Amino acid sequence: MLKITDQEFKQLTAYIKQNFGIHLQAEKKTMLTGRLQSLLLSKNFTRFSEYIDYLLNDKSGEARMELVEKITTNHTFFMREADHFFFFRDHVLPELVQNNQEQDLRIWCAACSTGEEAYTLAMIIADYFGADKGRWDTRILATDISQQVLETARKGIYSLERIAPLPAAWRNKYFHKLDGENAVLSSSIKNEVIFRKFNLMEPVFPFRRKFQVIFCRNVMIYFDWETKTELVNKFYEHLEEGGYLFVGHSESLNREKTKFEYIRPAVYRKSNA
Template sequence: MAAKTAETQQTQADKTPPASPLKKGNVNIPFDISKLTLEEKLAVLERINADIENETKNKRVLQPTAARTAAPAQPASQAARPTATQLFKSAQPQATDGGSSLFAKRNAASQDSAALANNASAIRSPLARRAAGEDSSGNEIKITNDEFVTLRDFLYDQCGIFVGENRKYLMENRLNTRLRELGLHSFSEYHNYLRYDKNKTAELNELFINMTTNETSFFRNNVQLDIFRDKVLAKLISEQRAKGEKKINIWSAGCSSGEEPYTIAIILLDLLKGEINDWNIKITANDLSLAMLNIARKGTYSEYALRTTPPEIIEKYFIKEGRNYKIVPAAQKLVQFGQINLSRADQLARVERSHIVFCRNVIIYFDDAMKKHVINAFYDNLLPGGYLLIGHSESLHNISRTFKPEHHPGAIIYRKQS
């Protein structure tokens, strides 16, 4: 009778349906795991390891010590149903049978896990790799020649900034971090992002920041500023007084984070002193970067921004706020900030005509065609007899002959003929 009962139980065991599919969270993983992706297979592997941990723990508690060291072999009928480990290994052609013990299974699973972990690019989807800021090899993202030309031309079309072939490394280095932050793994994807993504406008501003050098300070190049104060501004004030027109318009094109236009404002305050309120003074300060303009509008700077500023100027025109310095309201109210793209003729045409234009260390980013476009725009903007001041290392030679250069010790300034 006992033999018949055992036979009946065995027959029922043979008819028992396979175990339910493995689960990872709320996702059912099919029994035929050869159809799974590598990431799903990895999830199966993680489940196997967890099962082995639980199985090992239970057997250590329930089995006597002797049984654990020498467990009897299972009947063939009970071993017919494959384990999760066997299923996983059957889907991996390179795997070999590591034995039937739990520890052999664990060893095989660990080897599979190590192999998969060492091949991160194969395990993880492109989205996962992008989130970690890696390219397909996990290295720094490199720019191909075709990607460089495409992105360089795009940048030029947007703002006139030209990156020469010899500065390909600059684009690669400066934009690498940005690609990683966005979760992109090629410069082609970044170009598409700039063209089609819903955040393309904001990202364009990030591109402008990364591809320009916003190195500036208050009272930068004091020699040129002395000439501006003593030869240009003092003369203009005298002429305006004589005409009964106490009005001065100055344009700071490419103002970065505001140090230049605020420096001009301080010089005006220092020259006119108490008379400043009798004058209609407007300093128009424009830049391509919204981030730089936001800094400028706040008017708060670190000590580093004042490194070229005379101590008496700091004492008189800045308010100490902790470790920072804030420009005084009298200087701040003379300046109006706004974004401008110097490659856009329509935007340039909207700037009120000026007595003086500052555009220092900006045209170095342009090719000859763009330089001519911008310089001609400045000429059209300037009132007769107006002045143009560019960077001390810049020149209008071979760019424009419409301005008359005036040579001074340590600086050249350009004047529009009356």
């Protein structure tokens, strides 16, 4: 197994932080070397410094994407931190619908991983509108930096074990059994989510209009304080007045420094001017 020197680790983690915002501390050394082991072997590198040179000279972006796939943790599951979905269903969505002249919902899952969160929101919205959706455009934007998870997400195929936490009504209504172990989402839900690759470290967010709701949960736990603050400020800029930001339950904002108004744990709001 290839070992990493302290210097190499620092160089590599600095690179990772610079490009993806992920903050790897010393205790993550074993994890990092473990995850990159096979990659280095497959590329016949004998030292991490060679791999770092390879990364720094990467012109196509391919090396970077390989690294992303290796170092991102894409742990998620249906109904993760379910309180948020209930709050969205019972308070946020009715409010959005009521105050919306254009019949356009703009909701962003800023780190969608394998799509569970975005699809859950899509199902909540589908339930809310029922047959009366009319001209409403309720498509959700779901982004992640990892191509792999996006591909999984687009397929909309989940093991029966994974969809078990969902209400039986949803499983019956929005999923079709594929085989003994897997089910696939109906296209009516799949079409409601626009999956795109997006790096939250982009210096400029390219979106045309401001969002009404942003979900960015359990991503910023991998970021350091500064990166997190910067990102939260960008979210603030890209939210409409009165828009909501949902973060993970372990990602609370510093209430004295943020411009967001605290609504309840891990739910914040951009105040009306």
